[in-house]
Amino acid sequence: MxxxxxxxxxxxxxxxxxxxxxxxxxxxxxxxxxxxxxxxxxxxxxxxxxxxxxxxxxxxxxxxxxxxxxxxxxxxxxxxxxxxxxxxxxxxxxxxxxxxxxxxxxxxxxxxxxxxxxxxxxxxxxxxxxxxxxxxxxxxxxxxxxxxxxxxxxxxxxxxxxxxxxxxxxxxxxxxxxxxxxxxxxxxxxxxxxxxxxxxxSLVPITVAEDWVAVLGGVSLPEATLSIYCNGTKRHKATGKLLFTHIGLSGPLILNQSKLIGDLLVEGDVVIKIDITPTIDASVIQAELLALFTATPNKKLKNVLGEIIKPALVTPLLQSLMLDGDVPVHSITAANRKRIGVVLKALPLSVTGLLGPxxxxxxxxxxxxxxxxxxxxxxxxxxxxxxxxxxxxxxxxxxxxxxxxxxxxxxxxxxxx
Ligand SMILES: Cc1cc2nc3c(=O)[nH]c(=O)nc-3n(C[C@H](O)[C@H](O)[C@H](O)COP(=O)(O)OP(=O)(O)OC[C@H]3O[C@@H](n4cnc5c(N)ncnc54)[C@H](O)[C@@H]3O)c2cc1C
The missing domain is CATH 3.50.50.60 (FAD/NAD(P)-binding domain)
Structure with a gap:
């Protein structure tokens, strides 16, 4: 004792x-x-x-x-x-x-x-x-x-x-x-x-290389689908709530994949592609863009896109495509219209790391x-x-x-x- x-x-x-x-x-x-x-x-x-x-x-x-x-x-x-x-x-x-x-x-x-x-x-x-x-x-x-x-x-x-x-x-x-x-x-x-x-x-937000996410800090997508690529090969897909931060991404969808993303970063380059419109088929998105562009040819590109996705996402999305949102949609080529449709289903972001404990x-x-x-x-x-x-x-x-x-x-x- x-x-x-x-x-x-x-x-x-x-x-x-x-x-x-x-x-x-x-x-x-x-x-x-x-x-x-x-x-x-x-x-x-x-x-x-x-x-x-x-x-x-x-x-x-x-x-x-x-x-x-x-x-x-x-x-x-x-x-x-x-x-x-x-x-x-x-x-x-x-x-x-x-x-x-x-x-x-x-x-x-x-x-x-x-x-x-x-x-x-x-x-x-x-x-x-x-x-x-x-x-x-x-x-x-x-x-x-x-x-x-x-x-x-x-x-x-x-x-x-x-x-x-x-x-x-x-x-x-x-x-x-x-x-x-x-x-x-x-x-x-x-x-x-x-x-x-x-x-x-294990449950931690991630950082990305693209500067344009900065303006999206606080914007959330109640349902987005995430595809995770490592060295160009698709490794995982998941759906859930996503939150943009000033330096990257968070929300349950990201937190739950953060351990996997951390492990993949050890293997090589990790790119995630976000499907902003997971409930709409890629072909339907392309058809919808065409219909909107045809119906309102003089409307500004940024305003037309604002009818399909959250307005806050429009400018960064156009920035990532290097397109000017102030031009009327009739001046957008068919190839660029298709690129917009592709990015709506697979917005790419390069992962730079996980935040710390x-x-x-x-x-x-x-x-x-x-x-x-x-x-x-x-x-x-x-x-x-x-x-x-x-x-x-x-x-x-x-x-x-x-x-x-x-x-x-x-x-x-x-x-x-
Ligand atoms: C921002 C955030 C949000 C979260 N939200 C959720 C949520 O909504 N739902 C969910 O399920 N989980 C959530 N979690 C996880 C959850 O909070 C933890 O899993 C949980 O608090 C763990 O409880 P614990 O009692 O094991 O440890 P802790 O809550 O970490 O408590 C440990 C305690 O031990 C004390 N201590 C440590 N060392 C000593 C010492 N030497 N002497 C005396 N005391 C000591 C500490 O001061 C601390 O108070 C969240 C975590 C964070 C950080």
Missing amino acids: PKLTKSTSIWDVTVIGGGPAGMMAAIEAGARGKRVLLIEKNAGLGKKLLITGGGRCNVTNNKPVVREMLSQYKEAGKFLFSTFMQYGVKETIDFFARYNLPFIEENEGRLFPNTQKAESVFNVLQQALQEHAVTIQTGKKVAVIKKAGTQFSVELSDGEQVLTQAVVVATGGTARPETGSTGEGFQWLAELGHTIHAGST DKAVATAGGVDLTEVDFKTMESKIIPGLYIIGDVLDINRPSGGYSLQLTWSTGAVAGRHV
Whole structure:
């Protein structure tokens, strides 16, 4: 038994990291009568949670059938079965409903709080932590975790020591470090014998070479189709919501393909072609252009195109074709009219890179999944140590799947500690 000092406190469970995973674990452990300490280094809990979903928080995805939900996590899905059977989408919806926070569904099953505010999600968690008498210490940074006989000694950077029967590591990944997710947990876990897979950015916007995207910053296309080429060969196609930024592209369609794009950039040149009008056939677009050009020969090219696509897209699109939008359409040659039709179905952009972890929604990498018992979230290497949330090496698409992982792994750990 380690020597107790004045600044030593003793707990059943110590949860490190006050993000959604840590809060959920603390709530569930508290609900089972455990004496729980939740330690967070920021001045307050849930700093990242409060900026999720553009401040609206995409809490989960409406896929209550476990197998359907797990298919979204690809190879990691097979590890998560017993976790999600115990606490999946249904249990998450029920939990928030108990605190009078129903969800509303948006595109592709995304569920948001009906208040449209991440703060409401945060407030529910705060209320539940209080209800289950969880002791919260904020502004306290954990420096190291040591195994001390059958207990753990959690040492804080201010010299305090916490003795605890069980410890839950919920320190997050490395995306958006300014929110507190700086990857310290990986270091302790490696020291305790866990394998940590190197991180790379996984859900992150991309940058492109074309300057003209600058004027499109903030413009979104609710449904666009993206074809990804590497060294001239088509490698993938996907459809979804796309957002232009001042330096490139973002939105779920891009975020979900960013890992693949990053991998292809290692192989060579990556060009993406955007189909701005995916619901209209290429031949129909050409026919429509011809009909419009014939019906209104004196109308300016930019005004005619504004009838087919979002007006904001017209100038950059013409710039990419090096065509003057102020000329009447009767002066446009048939060859140039065809080029316009082609670009509407396949606007090319040269990818220059991915943004860094400071702009990422999630990072790939983390604790090797074979080293965790997913029925309990306990480490298979160190009994009494639990690992949850973004610390785990689980790739997932955007759409509420990240937060669902925190609710599921957090709740299961809290029920077994
Ligand atoms: C901009 C943005 C938007 C997002 N939107 C969505 C969305 O709408 N839907 C969705 O599903 N996912 C979203 N995500 C992803 C989601 O936010 C994360 O998956 C989730 O927050 C991970 O939760 P976590 O509890 O595992 O870790 P985190 O939320 O990263 O929390 C970890 C906590 O541990 C603390 N900590 C770290 N080290 C220490 C230490 N040494 N001592 C004490 N405390 C420490 C940190 O300060 C932090 O508060 C978004 C992410 C970003 C960046």
